[in-house]
Amino acid sequence: MRNFDIDNGMGGAAIGSMAASGGKVFNLTAGVAAPGFVMGFSRNEEIYGEDEPADFVYKVVSGAVRTTRILSDGRRQIADFHFVGDVFGLEAGETHSLCAEAITDCRIALVKRIAVDRATDRDSLAARELWGVTARDLRRLQDHMLLLGRKGAMERIAAFLLDMSARTGERLAVDLPMSRSDIADYLGLTIETVSRSLTQLERDGVVALPSFRRVELLNRAALEDHAA
Amino acid sequence: MRNFDIDNGMGGAAIGSMAASGGKVFNLTAGVAAPGFVMGFSRNEEIYGEDEPADFVYKVVSGAVRTTRILSDGRRQIADFHFVGDVFGLEAGETHSLCAEAITDCRIALVKRIAVDRATDRDSLAARELWGVTARDLRRLQDHMLLLGRKGAMERIAAFLLDMSARTGERLAVDLPMSRSDIADYLGLTIETVSRSLTQLERDGVVALPSFRRVELLNRAALEDHAA
DNA sequence: CGTCCCCTTGAGTTATTTCAACACTCGTGG
DNA sequence: CCACGAGTGTTGAAATAACTCAAGGGGACG
Numbered sequence: 001m002r003n004f005d006i007d008n009g010m011g012g013a014a015i016g017s018m019a020a021s022g023g024k025v026f027n028l029t030a031g032v033a034a035p036g037f038v039m040g041f042s043r044n045e046e047i048y049g050e051d052e053p054a055d056f057v058y059k060v061v062s063g064a065v066r067t068t069r070i071l072s073d074g075r076r077q078i079a080d081f082h083f084v085g086d087v088f089g090l091e092a093g094e095t096h097s098l099c100a101e102a103i104t105d106c107r108i109a110l111v112k113r114i115a116v117d118r119a120t121d122r123d124s125l126a127a128r129e130l131w132g133v134t135a136r137d138l139r140r141l142q143d144h145m146l147l148l149g150r151k152g153a154m155e156r157i158a159a160f161l162l163d164m165s166a167r168t169g170e171r172l173a174v175d176l177p178m179s180r181s182d183i184a185d186y187l188g189l190t191i192e193t194v195s196r197s198l199t200q201l202e203r204d205g206v207v208a209l210p211s212f213r214r215v216e217l218l219n220r221a222a223l224e225d226h227a228a
Numbered sequence: 229m230r231n232f233d234i235d236n237g238m239g240g241a242a243i244g245s246m247a248a249s250g251g252k253v254f255n256l257t258a259g260v261a262a263p264g265f266v267m268g269f270s271r272n273e274e275i276y277g278e279d280e281p282a283d284f285v286y287k288v289v290s291g292a293v294r295t296t297r298i299l300s301d302g303r304r305q306i307a308d309f310h311f312v313g314d315v316f317g318l319e320a321g322e323t324h325s326l327c328a329e330a331i332t333d334c335r336i337a338l339v340k341r342i343a344v345d346r347a348t349d350r351d352s353l354a355a356r357e358l359w360g361v362t363a364r365d366l367r368r369l370q371d372h373m374l375l376l377g378r379k380g381a382m383e384r385i386a387a388f389l390l391d392m393s394a395r396t397g398e399r400l401a402v403d404l405p406m407s408r409s410d411i412a413d414y415l416g417l418t419i420e421t422v423s424r425s426l427t428q429l430e431r432d433g434v435v436a437l438p439s440f441r442r443v444e445l446l447n448r449a450a451l452e453d454h455a456a
Numbered sequence: 457c458g459t460c461c462c463c464t465t466g467a468g469t470t471a472t473t474t475c476a477a478c479a480c481t482c483g484t485g486g
Numbered sequence: 487c488c489a490c491g492a493g494t495g496t497t498g499a500a501a502t503a504a505c506t507c508a509a510g511g512g513g514a515c516g
Binding site: 179180181191192194195196198199212 | 493494495496497
Binding site for chain 1: 297299300301303304305307319320321325326348349350352355356358359360362363364365366367369370371372373374376377378379413415416456
């Protein structure tokens with residue numbers, strides 16, 4: 001089931017010590033490195049669960065990840081998506097506040113949290129950088145909160161496409177690794193509304209949908225207007 | 229307009245130096261103290277604006293504060309409310325990501341951010357505590373995201389009342405410092421829907437509404453059921 | 457006592473959801 | 487090579503939760 005993989009991943013110089021457990025040393029951020037290992041997860045596999053002890057910090061080596069919160073009756077809200085290079089699962093407290101799952105088959109670098117803590121105890125610059133990771137998450141969630149609380153379906157879809165485009169750096173098209181269901185649960189909509197909105201954008205000539213998972217941005221300006 | 233006030237506020241021991249500017253030394257958190265001063269703000273006065281330089285960190289001495297984000301067309305989303313003892317406006321970046329306004333007349337302790345930075349450079353425990361403040365904000369926002377994305381009007385109101393009750397420690401009643409409009413913009417609803425939901429809870433005997441701003445929790449269990 | 461602001465209530469509208477059916481894609485195996 | 491089936495996505499019609507618009511009620515404060 002689980003594909004251990006001590007090999008490759010991020011390269012680069014390391015400040016942290018090579019001591020402790022794992023094999024390689026990973027750069028969590030530019031100035032924070034610690035020993036860890038790479039682990040493979042298959043599509044829809046859980047990486048960690050909500051309320052589990054946060055003993056590791058994670059970084060996407062390949063593939064894509066979603067972090068979610070679920071209500072007892074099954075309603076789900078996706079907090080964010082994480083792509084190659086993104087750090088996730090970093091907690092100030094003892095447990096994970098969200099659940100993380102693989103969207104696609106993916107490889108994830110795991111770093112022992114204790115090792116990260118040691119690094120931040122010694123190095124106040126490293127501590128600041130990890131604080132910055134949490135602060136960036138917070139900022140993204142503030143944007144998302146405005147979207148969920150006050151934007152209409154079409155605005156949500158448009159904002160989502162533009163955000164995906166910005167994160168991948170591709171200005172002309174986005175290849176979505178996630179299903180309509182994931183998009184819906186991220187945007188606080190139903191899959192039907194997501195589908196209808198995309199179709200509408202296609203009819204308006206704003207995007208093209210050559211396949212389910214690919215969206216070509218034909219008219220960025222119009223999309224930005226839609227995003228309000 | 230602005231009521232400067234070097235006097236009282238939080239008492240207690242101080243780790244930080246008494247040097248620099250302001251008069252008194254304030255405990256931002258248990259282990260983080262820095263010199264600052266208290267300033268008065270009147271109802272609806274802006275404390276800081278979105279995208280303004282984050283030169284200060286703030287702590288509520290008396291009254292209540294809201295942090296908001298606004299869309300160009302006037303739609304508003306309130307990120308959180310802050311009550312006595314709460315720290316807000318702490319940023320990892322250079323600018324404030326939200327706008328802060330006084331809900332009621334209030335007194336706010338201001339601490340120069342440079343002073344806080346100096347404290348965290350020296351003291352890794354202090355740094356961790358401030359990271360914890362940001363992490364707590366993030367966790368609250370994750371809960372709120374689920375509410376905004378996936379909960380119905382009645383669930384939002386119920387969750388809101390229970391949260392207010394938890395934050396004040398009052399289990400039998402909550403005195404709301406904020407208007408229906410603030411509640412609506414916090415919960416992603418309209419004032420009419422907020423009003424109707426509260427009336428409904430009153431009709432069901434779950435709460436009593438002796439005045440606009442006071443809610444007595446007659447049946448906590450029922451409220452918890454409603455909150456899903 | 458009057459005025460302003462905030463809140464509530466009602467009636468009608470609408471955006472989104474729900475329910476249901478159908479279409480497409482892709483991998484598997486006959 | 488094609489048939490099959492499961493998973494995934496689209497589309498339509500009906501239902502509904504919440505919104506909008508409009509009017510009126512009630513405190514607070516001068």
